[in-house]
Structures are given as C-alpha cells and as structure tokens.
Amino acid sequence: MSKEAMETENNMEKINILGKYSDDLLTDPNFYLKLEGIKVLYIDNNIFSYITNCFSYVDNSQFLEKRKQSVELLIFCKKNDILVEPVYAVQEKLKFDYSEENIKKAFGYFRQFLIVYSLPNEFLYDCFVKGNKQKLDLLLDEDDYTFFKEYVSKYKMLKEWKSMYLLVLKIIIENLSSKSNEDKLKNIFDFMYYNYEIRTAVVIYCFYFFSDKQLICKMNKYKQSKSFEENKENINNMTWDLYFMTMAYKNLSEKNKNSFFATEDKCLNGLMQFLMCYKAIEEMPEKISNEKIQEVIYKIAVTKDIADYYFDLCCNPNKSTDKNRFYLKYVNEEFTQKRDELICELEKKLKTFYLQKNMFI
Numbered sequence: 001m002s003k004e005a006m007e008t009e010n011n012m013e014k015i016n017i018l019g020k021y022s023d024d025l026l027t028d029p030n031f032y033l034k035l036e037g038i039k040v041l042y043i044d045n046n047i048f049s050y051i052t053n054c055f056s057y058v059d060n061s062q063f064l065e066k067r068k069q070s071v072e073l074l075i076f077c078k079k080n081d082i083l084v085e086p087v088y089a090v091q092e093k094l095k096f097d098y099s100e101e102n103i104k105k106a107f108g109y110f111r112q113f114l115i116v117y118s119l120p121n122e123f124l125y126d127c128f129v130k131g132n133k134q135k136l137d138l139l140l141d142e143d144d145y146t147f148f149k150e151y152v153s154k155y156k157m158l159k160e161w162k163s164m165y166l167l168v169l170k171i172i173i174e175n176l177s178s179k180s181n182e183d184k185l186k187n188i189f190d191f192m193y194y195n196y197e198i199r200t201a202v203v204i205y206c207f208y209f210f211s212d213k214q215l216i217c218k219m220n221k222y223k224q225s226k227s228f229e230e231n232k233e234n235i236n237n238m239t240w241d242l243y244f245m246t247m248a249y250k251n252l253s254e255k256n257k258n259s260f261f262a263t264e265d266k267c268l269n270g271l272m273q274f275l276m277c278y279k280a281i282e283e284m285p286e287k288i289s290n291e292k293i294q295e296v297i298y299k300i301a302v303t304k305d306i307a308d309y310y311f312d313l314c315c316n317p318n319k320s321t322d323k324n325r326f327y328l329k330y331v332n333e334e335f336t337q338k339r340d341e342l343i344c345e346l347e348k349k350l351k352t353f354y355l356q357k358n359m360f361i
Helices: 003-010 028-031 045-055 061-079 087-093 100-118 119-127 144-153 159-176 181-195 200-209 228-251 266-282 287-302 304-314 332-359
Strands: 038-043 083-085 255-262
Touching: 028 144, 028 255, 038 087, 038 228, 045 061, 045 087, 045 100, 045 228, 061 083, 061 100, 061 119, 087 100, 087 144, 087 228, 100 144, 100 332, 159 181, 159 200, 159 228, 159 332, 181 200, 181 304, 200 266, 200 287, 228 266, 228 332, 287 304
Parallel strands: 038 083, 038 255
Antiparallel strands: none
C-alpha cells in the first residue's frame, strides 16, 4: 500500500462512514470486498459542497481541512468500489424550486461533483489532500442535462420530506409549551399514532430532543429570538436532518444493496450513529431484538414511564388493525390532502405562538 493510500485510510475517522456494522469494519477496505450487491454511500449537503468547491480558490484553513476530509472520503469510496450518491444533497440545493433556472444552477454543482469524482485518485490526493489551497482549474464538459432533469424528477415530490416537516412542526409546537418533557413526548406519540404515522427515526429523534440528559446538543434550531422568516429556514434545516435519518433507515432495508451514510454535521452524525445501531438490533433474531430494543429505548427515554407509554401505544400488536389510526383512514391522494391540511393547521398555530410572544416585547 502506498504512503498516500495509508494516510488517506488513517484519516477516515474524521468523516465517519455510518452503517449497520461496527466502526472497525466500516474503515477496513477488505470489508467492502466481501459485500455482495451494490454499495452506495449517501452524502449530506455539507460534504457535497466541500467536494464541488474544489473549483474555488479558498484561503481559509478550516474550510480547507473540511474539503480535504471530504476528498479523502471520496478517494476511499472510489478505491473500494462504493458509489457516492449526492441525491439528497442536490434536493437540498434545489429547495423545492423546480424552475428551469434553478435546475440549471443545481446542474452546475452536480456537474462539478461528477468531474471531481471522475479524476484519478492520485491527482485528487496531490491537489487537495496535501493541503494545497489551489482550485481545480478544468473546463466543464457539457454533460447530459436531460439525464440530470430525470435524476431530479425521480425524487421531486419528496413525500417523505413533507411528512418529516409536519412532524418537526409538531415537535417545535410541543417544545414551546410549558408542559413537562414527558407530557410533550406523550402528545407527540399520540399525534403520530392517531393523526399521522409512526416512524422509527422520528421516535429516536424525539427521545433525544426531549432528553434531560442532553445527549445530542443543538438539535433544536428554532430560536424564539429569531424572526419568523429566519425560523422558517431553521425549521427546514431540522426537517432535512430528520429526512436524512428517515431515508437512511428506509434505504438500509433495500435488498441487493448495501447502503452507507456520511454527514459532516456533528449533531446529525450522533443521531445517525444511534439509528444505525438500532437498525442492526432490529435485524437480530426476534427474541434478542425485542429485548435489546427495549434496553435501548429505556436508556434514551426521559423516564421509564414514557418508555412504557411508547411501547404500549406504538408497539401494540393491534396497531395494524386499529381503524382510529390516520394511515388506515386515508389512502393515496386523500392521505396527502389530509397531511397537507395538518401542515397548514400547525403552521398557523406556530405563527400564533410567534405573534403572541412578540406582542409583549
């Protein structure tokens, strides 16, 4: 193994590859050779941005270090036959604006990513891993714009994102109340069970969000001191975190595909690490799995009572036939319509909270 390759692999802990395996395995190149099927690493918007910024001259040591780590991650994946997939990062760049002008702008970033991706590892190492400040000075070949539009449209509706947005609104509204954290969690679990649907990633997110132990800091980006417009952006950022977690959990279940994830965000990284462990437990034999999941929930729950409340409600064996549940009452277009009505209702409620607070300032 060359000195450059060894240095790259020794630095892999700076941006973790997350998956339902131990950390030791995920940093061992030999591990990926034994895996069957497609190997895909999904990256967040931060890592995607550092890679595309290889086209910019930067004189900022912190940014250069982040860019170096992101390029090292890219080299590692290319050497180990892992496809790097930026689809969620591209969608975050688009921000649900699918106008021709905005798609073309996003296409520029995507094209830059593809060019960096296609460069020889030795070139990437010499230019960016050694710490040089230089930019990547190459002409951009005209890629297939039609392909990119199809690539974007596959994920255009982002149904899951709107679902996560709804649940983030509910989390924020409950958090603004004067109730205990235990009561806040009960209300959210009731909301998911009866008014919408239960999501494992959301349950884990909520337990951490309302934990007195403060296991994960900076989860709540909604700040009452900020303007309503600024907080709209903060809510979107929280939604992207929860969306990334949800899609990670979903992708881990796909057959003939080994999914991995990487995020540069410390808060999201901590949540994702826990989610990966939870997924690994779920795939154990049922008896062992059930016991370990209970241990995990009791560990992160605010109290034992709220953990028991969650199990009684959300792990009820009759939940699949309970006609009072939202997702059993509505299907297809009707489901989407009711979800959007709930979003409007919670947005109005949150705005009312904001206006009431500012009346007394």
